[in-house]
Amino acid sequence: MRQPRTVATQPLDDHRFRLGEGGRWDGTDFWQVDLLDGELWRSTGGTGELHQVLDIDVPLGAMAPVLSGGKIVIAGTGVAMLDDAGRLEWIGRPADGAQPPRRVNDAGVAGGRMFFGTMDFAGSVGNGNLWRVDPDRSVTELLDGLGCPNGPACTPDGRTLYLADSTAREIRRYRIRDDGALHDETLFVTVPDGLGLPDGMIVDDQANLWVALWGGSAVARIDPDGGWADLIALPVVQPTSVTIVRGRMLVTSAYNDLADPGELDGATLVLATDVSAPVTASFGAR
Secondary structure, three states, X not given: OOOOEEXXXXXXXXXXXXXXXXXXXXXXXXXXXXXXXXXXXXXXXXXXXXXXXXXXXXOEEEEEEEOOOOEEEEEOOEEEEEOOXXXXXXXXXXXXXXXXXXXXXXXXXXXOEEEEEEEEOOOOOOOEEEEEEOOOOOEEEEEEEEOOEEEEEEOOOOOEEEEEEOOOOEEEEEEEOOOOOEEEEEEEEEOOOOOOEEEEEEEOOOOOEEEEEEOOOEEEEEOOOOOEEEEEEOOOOOEEEEEEEOOEEEEEEOOOOOOOOOOOOOOOEEEEOOOOOOOOOOEOOO
């Protein structure tokens, strides 16, 4: 296992988020959420100050662009379309009514389809699920029995999906069939003791998986064979997602449940990188 290396980091701005999550780059702007507070935030060009663009009364997990315009978001117990005026049109709430209560957590898009997870608020084993939303707006359950499904991250060719279960400290890899079904499940990596829990993830242009390590104060680069290729120490306890934006890496974080948050806990961090990655994939049929 590599020792973590230290690089220069700075906060994107002065905002500190209770549960900053879901960093995304659409090619023009950087987006993120404050998940438990139901807020969507945007940074123009990924360099400007973050500004709130949506505030709803349910948890807001992640967003993706839609080919026909607007956004798709996971919120509350399901998924909705978000138009440019900030109006939600619900597609479905598949975890509605479950006990204990459920909420959305994270999402990713491949082949025009959105894959998203739901969980109970404690991340208990057995209460987490993975769902798929197709361009026709049908919602299909793919996996059950999970704990805290996190960071669905897809390879640029849309053929492979990585899914973290933070509760189990595992990342599994699946192949995606042409119809969106998952097959060929393999255990990709288990995060060692002391490195925290796998959270948000992104696949770069060289097919490496970047993982935010909640509680581990680091982000890791894992090569396609499951080798730990890089480990970058961060000045926050709970990094939550990784986004690569034009020679910079943006890492969201959270101060939620920290008894004594540090100066940067909850900040969105910026660090230089020579890594490149695709923009956030769009939902919808081409």
